[in-house]
Amino acid sequence: MPVTDIGAAAPRRWKRPPILIRDWRWRIAIYGGGLIYLVLAIASTEVKWERVYRGLDRGWLFIQGFLYPDFSSRWVDISQGLVESLTMSVTATVVGIIISVPIGVGAARNMAPLPVYLACRAIIAMSRALQEIIVAILLVAMFGFGPFAGFLTLSFATIGFLAKLLAEDIEDIDEAQAEAIRSTGASWVQLVNYAVQPQVMPRLIGLSLYRLDINFRESAVIGIVGAGGIGATLNTAIDRYEYDSAGAILLIIIAIVMVAEYSSSHVRKWVQ
Amino acid sequence: MPISTLDGKPAWKHRTSRQSLALWAGWLALVALFVFTWQVMTKDTNWEYVLDAPTVAADLGSRMFPPRWSYIEKLWWPMWDTLNIATLGTLIGIVIAVPVAFLAARNTTPSLYIARPIALFIIVSSRSINSLIWALLLVSIIGPGVLAGIVAIGLRSIGFCAKLLYEAIEEIDQTQVEAVTASGASRAQVIDFAIVPQILPAFFGITVFRWDINIRESTILGLVGAGGIGLQLSASLNVLAWPQVTMIFVIILATVVVSEWISAKVRHAII
Numbered sequence: 001m002p003v004t005d006i007g008a009a010a011p012r013r014w015k016r017p018p019i020l021i022r023d024w025r026w027r028i029a030i031y032g033g034g035l036i037y038l039v040l041a042i043a044s045t046e047v048k049w050e051r052v053y054r055g056l057d058r059g060w061l062f063i064q065g066f067l068y069p070d071f072s073s074r075w076v077d078i079s080q081g082l083v084e085s086l087t088m089s090v091t092a093t094v095v096g097i098i099i100s101v102p103i104g105v106g107a108a109r110n111m112a113p114l115p116v117y118l119a120c121r122a123i124i125a126m127s128r129a130l131q132e133i134i135v136a137i138l139l140v141a142m143f144g145f146g147p148f149a150g151f152l153t154l155s156f157a158t159i160g161f162l163a164k165l166l167a168e169d170i171e172d173i174d175e176a177q178a179e180a181i182r183s184t185g186a187s188w189v190q191l192v193n194y195a196v197q198p199q200v201m202p203r204l205i206g207l208s209l210y211r212l213d214i215n216f217r218e219s220a221v222i223g224i225v226g227a228g229g230i231g232a233t234l235n236t237a238i239d240r241y242e243y244d245s246a247g248a249i250l251l252i253i254i255a256i257v258m259v260a261e262y263s264s265s266h267v268r269k270w271v272q
Numbered sequence: 273m274p275i276s277t278l279d280g281k282p283a284w285k286h287r288t289s290r291q292s293l294a295l296w297a298g299w300l301a302l303v304a305l306f307v308f309t310w311q312v313m314t315k316d317t318n319w320e321y322v323l324d325a326p327t328v329a330a331d332l333g334s335r336m337f338p339p340r341w342s343y344i345e346k347l348w349w350p351m352w353d354t355l356n357i358a359t360l361g362t363l364i365g366i367v368i369a370v371p372v373a374f375l376a377a378r379n380t381t382p383s384l385y386i387a388r389p390i391a392l393f394i395i396v397s398s399r400s401i402n403s404l405i406w407a408l409l410l411v412s413i414i415g416p417g418v419l420a421g422i423v424a425i426g427l428r429s430i431g432f433c434a435k436l437l438y439e440a441i442e443e444i445d446q447t448q449v450e451a452v453t454a455s456g457a458s459r460a461q462v463i464d465f466a467i468v469p470q471i472l473p474a475f476f477g478i479t480v481f482r483w484d485i486n487i488r489e490s491t492i493l494g495l496v497g498a499g500g501i502g503l504q505l506s507a508s509l510n511v512l513a514w515p516q517v518t519m520i521f522v523i524i525l526a527t528v529v530v531s532e533w534i535s536a537k538v539r540h541a542i543i
Binding site: 037041042044045046047048051052054055058059062083084086087088090091094129130131133134137138141142143144146147148151217218220221224225231234235238239241246250253254257258261 | 302305306309310312313314316317318321322325328329332352353355356359360396397399400401402404405408409412413414415417418419422488489491492495496509521524525528529
């Protein structure tokens with residue numbers, strides 16, 4: 001048996017393999033391109049440092065507003081904004097679910113024929129591609145200022161989100177159960193009711209709660225373009241440089257989101 | 273499974289009567305809640321406006337089409353700004369998110385009772401405030417412009433990236449950490465040789481994913497004065513130049529589709 005000196009053949013020092021991109025030419029090209037882009041991007045960014053410096057006191061005021069929030073002096077506006085936001089998100093979530101369930105079933109390839117599938121997928125793609133703010137701008141122009149336009153915006157956004165995830169969930173169901181129901185001579189409605197619905201219901205409930213959470217967060221934003229809710233109040237507070245009221249509003253938003261996230265994760269655990 | 277007797281034969285039912293009563297009460301409560309919130313929400317709604325909407329929509333549609341294609345020449349520079357806001361903002365966000373994620377992950381945090389709650393609070397507050405609100409604040413603090421947009425996107429990205437990253441850190445294979453520790457490695461070396469290689473694909477995936485979202489969000493930041501194509505949108509909306517608004521919508525839609533495609537490609541290549 002020939003004896004090879006392993007110790008002599010192996011290099012003395014271990015060198016760490018390069019990250020992700022193995023070919024050194026590609027590596028240089030990609031890193032170099034990234035560097036050139038960064039230089040160009042930073043060079044073309046106009047920053048008025050003098051203005052930034054002047055704004056530092058205001059930044060400090062804002063941090064103080066966060067630490068000593070003022071809930072009382074604008075409480076009427078804040079509570080009205082909050083009520084609008086909360087009611088908007090609840091109604092929009094409910095209406096969104098009611099519309100997105102049939103669309104979601106239609107967008108599942110194993111439940112719907114091709115034309116229905118394509119139509120439903122097109123609706124979903126449209127709802128997902130248009131951002132909330134853009135939809136809100138258009139709907140405010142059509143329906144006037146106020147929470148009704150916000151409600152329509154959030155419902156529209158909910159459809160794309162829920163229908164897409166529901167459709168994916170339906171496509172992933174256990175086919176054996178659907179097969180069993182089908183073999184009893186069940187109609188399509190019975191198939192959906194007895195084979196699909198029990199399998200996707202826990203996830204649908206979880207997704208709905210998650211979407212309620214998202215809708216509340218979004219309702220704070222679309223107010224900026226006039227669609228009602230706490231965002232409008234926040235916009236006014238910042239425009240008047242009332243950072244203590246703005247801090248109070250932001251703290252309320254953070255608190256509600258935290259509570260919603262915490263309780264929805266509990267409900268989801270309990271449902272699943 | 274409850275079985276009751278009907279005409280002397282056993283009859284199968286899905287739920288006990290108590291369960292079905294509870295279910296029914298739950299649905300009733302949900303409907304009541306919906307009706308109540310609907311009443312509160314539409315208290316001040318001007319229904320004349322709402323009923324008038326179809327005519328307004330038709331009118332708006334006739335003004336919006338065709339888009340003013342020649343306006344695109346004025347949009348290239350704002351688009352470049354928008355791209356920079358998203359990219360530089362993502363970089364700032366991810367740079368700050370990495371230490372926050374290591375502080376927040378159960379298996380790497382230096383202290384479970386001090387550092388971890390602070391890191392989690394940073395993540396929650398960054399996540400619950402939308403970038404448009406951050407931009408609104410920053411514009412009033414450091415003045416309108418691209419910088420406010422970059423910082424707003426950065427602040428918003430911290431929470432998102434740190435949350436996904438710390439979940440990835442918590443899911444690593446612990447045996448590799450043990451192996452490196454057994455070789456006598458220091459804490460920093462353990463992180464460098466045992467943890468970082470495991471989370472690197474997730475790290476790049478998260479970055480590209482967030483960049484895609486940031487492109488989407490940075491297109492509208494200009495509405496509150498934070499630079500990018502949103503400034504043009506806001507200017508066109510203020511003078512009711514609807515054909516220009518349509519043109520901007522087309523550009524935004526195209527950008528969103530392209531960035532989503534790039535991000536899907538890159539994530540596919542990495543993972």
